[in-house]
Amino acid sequence: MTTVALLGNPNTGKTTLFNELTDKYAYVGNWTGVTVEKKVGQIRHSNTEVIDLPGVYSLSPITKDESVVTNYLLRDSPDLILNVTNASQLKRNLLLSIEVLELGVPVIITLNMIDDLKRSGHYYDLKTLSTELGCPVRTSNARNKEGLPQLKADLVQNQADIKPNSPLQLNYPIMVSQAIRQATKALTTDYQVDAKFARWLAIQYINDNKVVRKYAVAHHLKPLLSQQAYYDAQKFSDQIFETRLSFIEATLATATEQLHSTKHVAITSKIDKVVTNPILGLPIFAGIFFLMFKLSFDWVGTPLSHQLDKLLSGPISTWANQFLTQVGALPMLRSLIVNGLIAGVGGVLTFIPQIFTLFACISILEDSGYMARAALVTDRIMEMIGLNGKAFIPLIIGFGCNVTGIMAARTIEQPKERLITTLISPFMSCSARLPIYSLFVAALFPRNQAVIVLSLYFLGIVVALLMAKFYHVIFRAKEHSVFIVELPQYHIPKLSIVWHGTWDKGKGFIKKAGTIIFAGTVLIWLLSNFNAHGYVTQIDHSFAASLGQILLPIFKPIGITTWQPISALLTGVLAKEVISSSMMVLFHTANQGALIGMIGGSFTALSAYALLVFVLLYIPCFATIGTIKSETGSAKWAAYSVVSSLFISYGLAFLIFQIGSLLT
Amino acid sequence: MGLFINIIIIAAIIGLAGYQIYRAVKRSKQGECAACDYDCEAKKLLNKSKKRAL
Amino acid sequence: MIMNHFMIKKFNGLDDATTQRLHSLGLQVGSDVTAVRFYPFHGPVIIQVDHQKIGIRYRVFQQLTGGDVS
Numbered sequence: 169m170t171t172v173a174l175l176g177n178p179n180t181g182k183t184t185l186f187n188e189l190t191d192k193y194a195y196v197g198n199w200t201g202v203t204v205e206k207k208v209g210q211i212r213h214s215n216t217e218v219i220d221l222p223g224v225y226s227l228s229p230i231t232k233d234e235s236v237v238t239n240y241l242l243r244d245s246p247d248l249i250l251n252v253t254n255a256s257q258l259k260r261n262l263l264l265s266i267e268v269l270e271l272g273v274p275v276i277i278t279l280n281m282i283d284d285l286k287r288s289g290h291y292y293d294l295k296t297l298s299t300e301l302g303c304p305v306r307t308s309n310a311r312n313k314e315g316l317p318q319l320k321a322d323l324v325q326n327q328a329d330i331k332p333n334s335p336l337q338l339n340y341p342i343m344v345s346q347a348i349r350q351a352t353k354a355l356t357t358d359y360q361v362d363a364k365f366a367r368w369l370a371i372q373y374i375n376d377n378k379v380v381r382k383y384a385v386a387h388h389l390k391p392l393l394s395q396q397a398y399y400d401a402q403k404f405s406d407q408i409f410e411t412r413l414s415f416i417e418a419t420l421a422t423a424t425e426q427l428h429s430t431k432h433v434a435i436t437s438k439i440d441k442v443v444t445n446p447i448l449g450l451p452i453f454a455g456i457f458f459l460m461f462k463l464s465f466d467w468v469g470t471p472l473s474h475q476l477d478k479l480l481s482g483p484i485s486t487w488a489n490q491f492l493t494q495v496g497a498l499p500m501l502r503s504l505i506v507n508g509l510i511a512g513v514g515g516v517l518t519f520i521p522q523i524f525t526l527f528a529c530i531s532i533l534e535d536s537g538y539m540a541r542a543a544l545v546t547d548r549i550m551e552m553i554g555l556n557g558k559a560f561i562p563l564i565i566g567f568g569c570n571v572t573g574i575m576a577a578r579t580i581e582q583p584k585e586r587l588i589t590t591l592i593s594p595f596m597s598c599s600a601r602l603p604i605y606s607l608f609v610a611a612l613f614p615r616n617q618a619v620i621v622l623s624l625y626f627l628g629i630v631v632a633l634l635m636a637k638f639y640h641v642i643f644r645a646k647e648h649s650v651f652i653v654e655l656p657q658y659h660i661p662k663l664s665i666v667w668h669g670t671w672d673k674g675k676g677f678i679k680k681a682g683t684i685i686f687a688g689t690v691l692i693w694l695l696s697n698f699n700a701h702g703y704v705t706q707i708d709h710s711f712a713a714s715l716g717q718i719l720l721p722i723f724k725p726i727g728i729t730t731w732q733p734i735s736a737l738l739t740g741v742l743a744k745e746v747i748s749s750s751m752m753v754l755f756h757t758a759n760q761g762a763l764i765g766m767i768g769g770s771f772t773a774l775s776a777y778a779l780l781v782f783v784l785l786y787i788p789c790f791a792t793i794g795t796i797k798s799e800t801g802s803a804k805w806a807a808y809s810v811v812s813s814l815f816i817s818y819g820l821a822f823l824i825f826q827i828g829s830l831l832t
Numbered sequence: 833m834g835l836f837i838n839i840i841i842i843a844a845i846i847g848l849a850g851y852q853i854y855r856a857v858k859r860s861k862q863g864e865c866a867a868c869d870y871d872c873e874a875k876k877l878l879n880k881s882k883k884r885a886l
Numbered sequence: 887m888i889m890n891h892f893m894i895k896k897f898n899g900l901d902d903a904t905t906q907r908l909h910s911l912g913l914q915v916g917s918d919v920t921a922v923r924f925y926p927f928h929g930p931v932i933i934q935v936d937h938q939k940i941g942i943r944y945r946v947f948q949q950l951t952g953g954d955v956s
Contacts, residue, residue: 225910230903257938260912288937409909440939444932446925498838504845544941548929551943557930650903652946654911655932655939683852690849742856794860 170216170330171244172323175237175268176252177261178223179656181280184665185252185310186220189320214324219246225260227267228377230650238379241271247327250319251277255285255307256657258292262416265301270371272335272364275303276322282307282314284657289426296423303333311662335364340411344404347374347395354391376405436657443538444655449545456538457625460529461618465606469522470617473606476518477760485510500703504693512689512749517681518760519603519748524674526599530567531669535661539564540653547651553633554640556651559589563632566596567625568673570792573598574799588639590799592632594788594813597625599677600744604783607748607760611767612776620777624784631785631816680743684790688746692739692753712754726782726821727775727829737782743789774832778825785817890921895952904946912936913950921947 174182190209209218221237229235251268253261258279269275277297285291298305306322308315340348351370355361361369372380373392376399384392399405443452463469485506492502533539539561547557559577566573570593577589605624609617695712697703704710715738716731723734736750755766771779787810788796797806894917897905913919913935923932928944 225907228906230907257912257936259936260910260938263910263912410914413912413914440922440932444923446923446929449925496834497841498835501838501842504842509845540941544930544932545925547941547943548925548927551929557941650901650907651930651941651943652904652907652911653941655941684856687849687852687856690846691853694846742853790856790860797861 170248170323170325170327171219171246172216172248172250173219173221173240173246174250174252175221175264176223176280177225177254177257177264179654180223180252180254180261181310182223182252183220185278185280185308185316185319186218188310188313188316189323190218211320211324215326216324218250218323224264226264227372227380228375229379235379238377242379242383245273247274248323248325248330249273249275250323251275252280253277255279255282255292256288256290259413259416259420262301262419263412266336266338266412266415267372269301269303269333269336270338271368272333274330274333276306276319277301277303278306278308278315278319280308280310281657283309283312291425292420292423293425297419300419300423302336311659335367338411338415341407343402344374344407344411347399347404351391351395355389358391359387359389371408374399374404375408376400439658440541440655444541444545449541453542453545454622454626456533458618458622460526461621461625463529464522464525464602465609465617465621469525470606470610472521473518474760476521477515480510480514480518481760481762484514500697503697504690508689508693508753509686511752512692513681513686515752515760515763516603516685516745516749517678519606520674520677522606523599523602523677524670526602527568527673528666528670530564530673531666532661534669535659535665537656537658540655543653544655547653549633551651553637555585555588555636558651558653559585562589563593563596563629566593566598568599569676570594570596570598570788571795574792574795577799584643587800587805588636588643590796591639591805591809592636594792594796594809595628595632595635595785597628597784598744599673600680600789601747601783603745603748604751605780607751607763608767608771608776608780610760611764612771612773620780624780627781628784631820635816677745680745684743685745685749688739688742689749689753691742692735692746692750695735695739696754707754725825726818727772727778727825729775730770732770733779737786740783741787741789743791744783747783774828775825778821778828781824782817782821785813785820787814892919892921892951893917894919894950897950899949900946908942908946908950911938911940919950 174186176182186209189211209220210216211218219240221240222234224234224237227238227241229238249268249271251265253265265275265277279285279292279294294305294307304322306315306319308319310316339345348367348370351373352363352367355366355369356363359366369380369384369389370392373384373389373396381396383389443449445452488510489502489506492505497505533542542564543557543560546560550557550560562573562576565576573593573596574590577586577593602621605621606617609620613620692712695715696707696710699710699714707713712735713731716734719734720728720731728734732751732754736747736754739750740747751767752763755763767776787793793806793810796809797803800806894913894915896915897908900908917935920934921931922934922939924944925931930941931944931947932939932941933947934940
């Protein structure tokens with residue numbers, strides 16, 4: 169088995185390349201840090217295993233996900249390293265390449281995204297690069313499969329056929345090279361370290377690589393440890409950096425060829441001129457989301473959803489009812505299947521178009537390169553509340569599902585900042601809340617569906633940010649995390665990537681329909697058809713009704729006047745989709761149209777909005793509570809999250825309803 | 833269709849639902865990815881590494 | 887668009903992690919930097935170096951250019 173490691177800067181298209189090479193789909197996004205752990209795949213019909221490592225700027229890591237790469241190189245030794253570089257930013261990409269070449273493992277460098285380079289009006293003479301760097305240099309464009317057959321052929325070799333590379337030797341300043349030589353010698357003679365590896369270790373150690381320094385401590389590498397003070401005092405790391413950079417500049421100067429036309433760069437700057445505009449940036453960010461909701465609710469999602477609903481409530485329900493009567497099912501079973509399962513689970517499933525449209529929009533954003541801009545545009549606000557603009561990305565992921573959002577917060581280095589992000593994640597409006605929004609906006613705000621939903625999403629963000637500020641003050645977090653974001657070139661989103669992204673996110677929703685939504689629906693059916701004395705025909709005498717009636721006084725101040733929504737909120741803790749399915753069961757309607765009519769009858773625009781705000785912010789679903797518990801390592805935080813969100817949601821819904829009532 | 837079959841089907845549906853709730857509660861106690869229905873990349877990796885460890 | 891050219895004067899005063907990351911992005915003393923965009927209220931600055939765009943915080947930008955930027 170030949171092992172090939174893919175290694176390179178962030179945003180060089182490693183993951184896209186990995187997917188193309190291995191015929192295996194992995195998650196792709198056009199922002200820094202998509203690959204948090206290493207991934208393994210296999211090239212089809214071959215004996216070659218490919219490892220996709222997270223993108224790093226250098227082998228000296230700053231964040232946790234970056235240390236994965238250095239640790240990998242310290243522990244394993246791949247047979248071949250495919251160094252993926254962004255052709256149009258070769259200068260800084262080669263800084264990493266040099267570190268890798270110094271290791272002495274066979275390396276192939278590929279200039280990926282070669283089309284971007286050509287459009288920028290440059291080209292490199294591959295032969296010159298290859299001789300200067302001492303390894304084969306290829307070109308590729310993973311997005312349109314250019315140059316891939318050649319690369320595949322390079323990678324599918326037997327271990328024995330791979331030509332060894334001698335490590336790259338740069339002319340470091342005399343003092344530095346002397347230090348390297350001495351350390352290498354001591355390591356090879358006294359510690360039996362392989363000469364190539366010893367030299368690499370020495371260079372990395374001198375260059376203040378934190379992971380290598382820890383490694384040296386762990387292995388008691390005295391020759392390095394004893395000299396640390398000297399290396400640092402002499403600022404050897406600066407000298408190493410300067411030597412490397414001037415080597416690269418000299419190499420690139422001899423290898424550069426000029427072409428014409430600078431079209432693509434011009435397009436990116438034109439788009440950037442608008443989307444990262446200082447004044448318009450935030451409104452555009454809002455505008456993009458508005459467009460997403462417009463697509464999901466007004467233009468594509470809802471019309472499709474109506475068709476599905478017509479099918480479900482019309483032919484399917486009627487047919488099922490007739491069939492069940494014919495085969496002699498009891499009224500109870502008929503009610504369970506038709507009024508419970510078909511109306512509830514089926515009803516939630518009719519929201520598939522909205523949810524998938526929204527997911528497709530998010531996937532397009534991810535693939536196009538806008539996310540990095542969003543992090544930038546929002547950084548000023550995030551900085552004010554003491555978070556990093558990059559913390560915005562886990563929050564946006566939380567729009568899909570709060571659990572994944574919380575998991576994504578793992579990439580945040582500062583423990584306090586991570587805890588804050590975890591605690592505010594449930595306020596982000598996840599996709600499970602969409603069906604209930606959809607129902608209510610259709611009933612009470614038919615003309616402004618997208619605006620209302622957008623306002624809820626932004627309210628979620630605002631509450632999250634305010635709470636973050638609050639926690640920041642309480643925890644006295646004083647951190648200075650690094651905020652440097654690279655703004656990648658825009659890509660025209662690729663259909664296959666967008667589709668995969670959408671499907672990956674949407675699959676979960678369909679799966680939930682068969683598990684927790686199903687269970688919640690059966691539960692609410694039971695509650696609404698039974699009481700202490702058994703089966704009831706009048707829903708007003710059921711458990712659900714009496715439970716709702718008891719709690720009604722508490723909910724009156726936020727504008728809820730009937731018991732049904734209260735019972736639905738209770739089962740909604742299972743999963744937020746269950747709120748919608750419960751409403752369908754409780755209002756005993758087999759189709760959305762009738763339910764929308766019922767909602768329209770028992771709510772005013774104001775009380776409906778207050779309820780939606782409550783739904784947005786109240787108790788996180790089971791899965792989220794569990795994740796908070798495991799990620800923070802204590803049940804206290806989970807309990808705190810439940811109590812605090814209940815408090816906040818009630819308070820805000822109360823304010824909205826009461827102030828709104830005064831105004832109208 | 834006999835009363836018996838009716839009752840069996842009702843019991844089966846309710847039983848399955850109960851099992852799903854039980855499983856959801858258990859999974860949320862386990863925490864981390866177990867509670868999440870979304871099959872994200874990180875989760876696939878985690879499962880794979882668990883399998884390997886065994 | 888505001889187009890301002892600056893020269894990086896020093897990395898002093900920045901924390902190690904920031905310096906290291908900027909180095910990795912190919913920035914060094916003497917690098918020619920174009921400030922493509924300033925955000926209001928001392929928000930982030932987009933700079934362009936070697937055909938790549940990077941967003942950094944205003945404070946970092948000031949340190950790099952020696953603080954003589956209004």
